Amino acid sequence: MTSLLEVNHLEKTFGTHKVLKDINLQVKPGEVLSIIGSSGSGKSTLLRCINLLEQPTSGAINFHEQNILANNFNVTDYRAKVGMVFQSFNLFNNLDVLQNCTIGQTTVLHRDAAEAKKIALEQLETVGMAPYINAKPAQLSGGQMQRVGIARAVSMSPEVLLFDEPTSALDPEMVDGVLDSMRALAHTGLTMILVTHEMAFARDISDHVVFMDQGVIAEEGTAEQIFENPQEERTKTFLKRYLNRV
Amino acid sequence: MKQHRNFWFFLGTLLLMILAVPAATSHAASGTFKVGMEAGYPPFNWTQNDASNGAVKIQGNSTYANGYDVQMAKKVAKSLNKKLVIVKTEWDGLQPALTSGKLDAIIAGMSPTAQRRKAIDFTDTYYHSKLVIIVRKNSKYAQATSLKDFKNAKLTAQLNTYHYTALNQIKGVIKEPAMKDFSAMRVALESGTIDGYVSEKPEGISVTSANPNVKMIEFKGTNGFKTNPEDTDLAIGLRKNDPDRVKINAALAKISQSERDKIMDNAVNEQPKTNGDSENWFVAILKQYGNMLLKGTGVTLLISMVGTIVGFLIGLLVAIIRTIPVAGNRFRRGLLKVVDWLLSVYIEVFRGTPMIVQAAVLYYGAAQAFGWNMDRLVAALLIVSINTGAYLSEIMRGGIISVNAGQFEAAHALGMTHLQTMTKIILPQAVRNSLPAVTNEFVINIKDTSVLSIISVSELFFTGSTIAGQNFQFFHTYLVICLIYLVLTFTITRILRLVERRLDGPQNYNVMANQNQVSAPTDNN
Numbered sequence: 199m200t201s202l203l204e205v206n207h208l209e210k211t212f213g214t215h216k217v218l219k220d221i222n223l224q225v226k227p228g229e230v231l232s233i234i235g236s237s238g239s240g241k242s243t244l245l246r247c248i249n250l251l252e253q254p255t256s257g258a259i260n261f262h263e264q265n266i267l268a269n270n271f272n273v274t275d276y277r278a279k280v281g282m283v284f285q286s287f288n289l290f291n292n293l294d295v296l297q298n299c300t301i302g303q304t305t306v307l308h309r310d311a312a313e314a315k316k317i318a319l320e321q322l323e324t325v326g327m328a329p330y331i332n333a334k335p336a337q338l339s340g341g342q343m344q345r346v347g348i349a350r351a352v353s354m355s356p357e358v359l360l361f362d363e364p365t366s367a368l369d370p371e372m373v374d375g376v377l378d379s380m381r382a383l384a385h386t387g388l389t390m391i392l393v394t395h396e397m398a399f400a401r402d403i404s405d406h407v408v409f410m411d412q413g414v415i416a417e418e419g420t421a422e423q424i425f426e427n428p429q430e431e432r433t434k435t436f437l438k439r440y441l442n443r444v
Numbered sequence: 445m446k447q448h449r450n451f452w453f454f455l456g457t458l459l460l461m462i463l464a465v466p467a468a469t470s471h472a473a474s475g476t477f478k479v480g481m482e483a484g485y486p487p488f489n490w491t492q493n494d495a496s497n498g499a500v501k502i503q504g505n506s507t508y509a510n511g512y513d514v515q516m517a518k519k520v521a522k523s524l525n526k527k528l529v530i531v532k533t534e535w536d537g538l539q540p541a542l543t544s545g546k547l548d549a550i551i552a553g554m555s556p557t558a559q560r561r562k563a564i565d566f567t568d569t570y571y572h573s574k575l576v577i578i579v580r581k582n583s584k585y586a587q588a589t590s591l592k593d594f595k596n597a598k599l600t601a602q603l604n605t606y607h608y609t610a611l612n613q614i615k616g617v618i619k620e621p622a623m624k625d626f627s628a629m630r631v632a633l634e635s636g637t638i639d640g641y642v643s644e645k646p647e648g649i650s651v652t653s654a655n656p657n658v659k660m661i662e663f664k665g666t667n668g669f670k671t672n673p674e675d676t677d678l679a680i681g682l683r684k685n686d687p688d689r690v691k692i693n694a695a696l697a698k699i700s701q702s703e704r705d706k707i708m709d710n711a712v713n714e715q716p717k718t719n720g721d722s723e724n725w726f727v728a729i730l731k732q733y734g735n736m737l738l739k740g741t742g743v744t745l746l747i748s749m750v751g752t753i754v755g756f757l758i759g760l761l762v763a764i765i766r767t768i769p770v771a772g773n774r775f776r777r778g779l780l781k782v783v784d785w786l787l788s789v790y791i792e793v794f795r796g797t798p799m800i801v802q803a804a805v806l807y808y809g810a811a812q813a814f815g816w817n818m819d820r821l822v823a824a825l826l827i828v829s830i831n832t833g834a835y836l837s838e839i840m841r842g843g844i845i846s847v848n849a850g851q852f853e854a855a856h857a858l859g860m861t862h863l864q865t866m867t868k869i870i871l872p873q874a875v876r877n878s879l880p881a882v883t884n885e886f887v888i889n890i891k892d893t894s895v896l897s898i899i900s901v902s903e904l905f906f907t908g909s910t911i912a913g914q915n916f917q918f919f920h921t922y923l924v925i926c927l928i929y930l931v932l933t934f935t936i937t938r939i940l941r942l943v944e945r946r947l948d949g950p951q952n953y954n955v956m957a958n959q960n961q962v963s964a965p966t967d968n969n
Contacts, residue, residue, distance in 0.1 A: 251853055278859030288854035292872040301868060302858035330953065337953035354858060 200263070202227045202389055203248070203358060208257035210243055217243045219413045221257070225358070225406075230390045232400040232421075235410035236436060241393045242285075244410070245362050248391065249280045278306045281351030285363040287343040289335040295322065295346050296331040299353045307354065314353070321349035325379045341372025348379050352388075359383070361392040397440050401425045409433045477526040479517045480533040480541055481509065481552035484625060484913035487650045487711035488553035488571075488678075489513040491532070491914050493732070497714045502532045504820065505902055506739065507910065512646070512711040513551040516570050516699075520549075520680070523695035524688060532910075533900055535625065536604070537808070539563055542681055544811035549692075550681030553644075556674055557606060565686060566679035568693045571704065573676050575610055575669045576648040577661045579640035580633060586659050590667035591615075594640070600629060601642040606675040610642055613669055626651070631918050633658065642669075644676070649712045654916070716914050725920045733911045740907030741928055747824050747896065747903060748889035754825070755832025755889075756840075756882055760875075762787050762833065763840035764866060787837070794834035800895040803827045807899040824901045828893060832885055839881045843874035876947055883940040887933045904928060 205223040209216065217240045225231050233241040246252040248259060250266065250273055259266045266276055289298050299318035303309040309317070322328045325345035335343055344364055351359055361380065365373045377399050384390060384403045394400055400407060400421070407424040409417045409432075417430045428434050481489040483502060489511040492499055499510035500518065509530045521528035533541050538554070541547045542564055556566035577594065579585040585597055595616035601607035603622040611619050620638050623629045629641040630651060640661075648660030663669070680696075682689055730737070766784055770777055794802065807823045810816040818826075847870050855865040894905035902910070908925035912918045 249857055251856065274859045274861055276859075277857055280857075282854075282857035284850060284854060284857075286850055288848075288850035290851060290854065290869050291848075292869065292876070302860070305864050305868060306859040333953035334949060337951070350858075 201225060204260040206258045208247060209255045210247055210252060211255045217413055221415060225389060225391060227389055228387045229405045230384050230403050231406045231408065232392045232394060232404040233408045233410060234400060239410040240413040241410045242362055245360050245391060245393050249277055249282055249360060278354060279357045281354055281356035281359040283347050283351050283361045283364045285366050287347045289343050289346055291335050294332050294334055295327060298346060299350045302354050318353045321352045325349045339372065340368045341375050344368065344376045345379055358389045358391065363393050365396060475526055476529045477521040477524055478529045478531055478548045480531045480538050480547040480550050481513050482535055483509045483532045484627065485553050486715035487511055487646050487708065490715055491910055492716060500528055500530045502530050505532060510714065512708050513553060515707050517551045519699060520692050520695050524691060540808040542683060544808050545817060546811055553678055554681055555606060555677060556679040565682045565684050565689060567682065567689060568696050569677040569679055570696050571678040573644040573646060575607060575642055575671060576645050577640045577642055578633065578648055578651055579659055579661060581657050581659045583639060585639055588661050590663065597639040599640050599642060600638050607642040610669045627913055627916060630916060646708065650715050653712060725917060729921060729924050736907050736911060740902060740904040743902055744890060744893050744904040747828055747893045748886060750825050751828030751832050751889050752886040754829035755836050758829065758833030759836025759840045762837035763844055766841055767844045769862065791834045791837055794831050799827060799831050799892055800898050802831060803896055803899050820899055820901045823899060824896045828889055832889060836882065836885060839878050840874060843878035844870060846877060847873045879944050883937060886936060890932050891929060
């Protein structure tokens with residue numbers, strides 16, 4: 199099967215610091231890809247390069263075999279197809295829960311208000327946030343905000359959904375609700391790229407796992423290969439540290 | 445290409461907004477004879493509330509002017525076959541107003557000094573007077589007969605008049621700082637901060653008739669001030685080479701000395717007197733000047749409100765332009781840099797100079813340099829708006845920058861353009877965050893519109909000065925004005941705070957009862 203998203207020789211430099219070095223990656227349609235690694239390994243930067251919140255220094259990213267870094271590429275259209283769920287939620291503070299989930303649909307996808315509302319309500323119900331449609335973000339807990347963040351991204355009917363450490367800013371008792379919502383999404387066949395520290399969860403739902411260390415992909419493979427039978431020494435050390443902590 | 449054209453159009457509109465001064469100008473009809481005076485210098489000119497004794501309505505105002513100057517102006521206008529228009533103007537504003545074409549003549553008890561003659565022309569004399577000193581009746585100077593008797597006396601005179609320089613002829617006198625007008629000197633004399641002040645005889649006649657506690661000291665022969673006849677004569681100020689000067693001189697020549705004396709006698713008798721009845725001063729001021737105060741308050745509110753709202757819009761626009769991310773091709777980047785520089789100049793100039801100076805430059809300067817003759821209220825609205833815009837643009841820029849970067853990222857991640865991100869997400873938050881600063885600016889504007897009295901806008905403070913100029917109750921009148929300002933600012937602060945609370949909504953969210961059928965959330969908060 200051809201790749202939906204392909205990253206070739208991607209490099210990213212902040213000042214003199216090379217954060218990403220020669221990254222190569224393929225994501226197939228319907229695949230769930232987890233990117234794991236310790237803090238500062240470059241995994242969040244890679245994710246942010248994929249939807250161009252960071253501008254890569256060199257290399258190529260192809261989406262449906264089109265280079266998204268080309269000068270005449272329509273970035274806003276592309277971003278509409280690539281959803282993002284943030285570590286710190288980033289719900290729009292001036293809008294209520296329902297508006298957060300409809301604004302992208304109406305302004306970017308030009309769906310009419312009724313249709314946008316219907317889709318948003320479906321997604322909010324899926325994540326269990328339908329009773330809160332008129333609440334402002336400031337009135338919600340972290341777990342509730344993140345579930346709205348997921349509903350907002352999914353309402354855009356994206357082809358790929360990016361998760362940037364979606365549970366790292368949550369209290370432990372809030373994590374499960376968010377993971378449940380993500381697991382449900384994975385079962386729908388949505389293509390997902392996930393940066394996470396939740397190893398057990400990554401092992402459960404991933405088709406494909408990438409371990410990053412100091413800006414390079416140190417090892418990649420299926421979830422079984424990486425978690426049950428890692429080949430690289432640094433992968434083993436990292437997993438040992440994490441699995442002991444759990 | 446289309447994008448660039450839009451940008452130019454946008455830039456052009458902005459520049460027009462800032463620079464479109466002449467749009468609001470108008471040209472006066474030539475059939476009028478516009479005469480400037482303070483309307484606060486009895487018996488030459490004063491303000492009254494009705495048209496009695498042949499008073500003339502003051503332009504742009506519901507009050508009337510009367511006095512020796514007004515009666516002379518009527519005769520002159522008649523001889524010119526023009527309609528007389530009285531423009532109430534502060535003393536220091538008279539000459540610029542004349543040279544800039546806002547006035548056709550100054551008839552304001554003004555002497556044709558050599559210095560003034562450099563800037564403007566004068567007609568022949570329309571009144572001749574001599575210098576006297578006004579003292580308190582119970583002071584030791586009340587018996588003085590010669591200038592020598594004023595050794596060690598604290599004396600003053602009106603600012604920018606030859607009365608003040610004449611003080612140098614008194615040996616050993618203590619020269620107090622010059623004062624703005626007679627009203628101020630009357631108060632200073634009565635309060636004891638000065639022992640007396642130098643003025644011309646008509647002021648002496650009027651103050652002694654209005655206030656029984658003061659006395660006018662006249663000097664005989666060589667005991668008094670040596671004066672230049674040019675100083676003691678009063679003449680009508682005209683623009684250089686005014687063709688009407690010959691006609692006006694001819695008209696003045698027809699008014700005999702006895703007729704002039706009669707006009708002056710009438711003026712001294714008809715001028716406003718301090719009322720000595722025992723009615724509560726507060727009630728008296730409200731009763732007599734209630735309408736004026738209401739109008740003044742209205743004008744102050746109008747200017748500060750429109751100024752704040754328009755200034756807010758200017759500030760928002762400037763802030764939006766200045767926060768456009770620097771990206772795109774070299775042409776676009778260069779253009780952004782130039783626009784940004786122009787906007788910085790605008791902000792620095794209007795934040796870095798006093799509003800009173802801006803008002804004077806715009807109103808008098810524009811008229812003198814370019815012949816733009818704009819309405820006072822329009823000029824006031826323009827100045828306050830542009831000035832407020834300069835302050836608020838930096839506040840709004842701060843408001844935009846202070847919105848969390850995650851809000852921009854989330855909007856971009858949904859596929860919104862910069863413009864969509866700004867209008868739908870960022871600006872609503874930036875505006876809410878800067879609302880307290882805008883409230884603050886509104887309150888400042890309410891108070892600062894008082895400096896617009898320099899261009900004779902009849903806002904609250906100008907109204908107060910007018911009233912005080914009539915009733916001479918300075919303390920009481922300004923106390924009332926002070927109270928009105930306080931009520932205005934206090935009320936507006938409260939109202940806007942209420943608006944802020946409304947915008948924020950309640951702190952907690954209650955899941956609505958009619959949505960209970962929806963599956964319950966897994967965590968409760």
